[in-house]
Amino acid sequence: MPRIPKKLTGDRNQCRTCREFFNSSSAFDKHRTGPFGTKSAPAQRRCLSPDEMRAAGMLKNDAGFWIKSRMDDAEIQRRTESRKNAREAVTPNARSRPSVAGVSTIGRHRQRLLERVLLKKQAARNEVDHEPDFYERAACAALRVSDSGVSGCA
Structure with missing residues (x-):
């Protein structure tokens, strides 16, 4: 049976020494033992x-990654509720923010900045007169959508 490569995403990792896969950094740390080196001793x-890891309470999950221990039902319920409450705590403004499919907030920010530059060039070429605060309002609109949390102008 061919070996299917495991995907290392998030906090998952693989030990370079024993080549075992771990579901978290803490599980990886638990599988390493012995004193660290000092100036006087290596x-x-x-x-x-694997037998020592099992004796220490570690086990492999369904995906084949070593974990420190299996969660009990109470811990699973607590984490599920925590995630559910976090989703419900999202502010109404965050939910109602207009979203363009496939375009991130940064992408919209860059698009608006590009539009502002193009409008300036067009105005210079055509000598089109705009109301005095046109560019200021465009800059404020671009800042309002940035991910940096800057609210821009009023």
């Missing part, structure tokens, strides 16, 4: 064997 760190 490092004696090593990886735990």
Whole structure:
């Protein structure tokens, strides 16, 4: 049976020494044992064997990654409720922000800045007169959509 490569996303990682896969950095840290090196003594760190990891309470999840321990039902329920409450706590302004499919906030910000530059060039070429605060309002609109949290102008 061919070996399917595992995807290392988020906090998942693979030990370079024993080549085992871990679901989190804390699970990885738990599988390393021994004293760190000092000026007077070399490092004696090593990886735990799979049998030693099982004896320490570690196990592999369904995806084949080592975990520190399986969560009990109460912990799963607590985390589910926490995520649900976080989704419900989103402010109405954040929900009602207009969204363009496939365009990030940064993309919209860059698009508005580009439009502002093009309008300035067009105005210079055609000598088109605009009301005095036209560019100021365009800049404020561009700042309002930026991800930096700057609210721009009133």
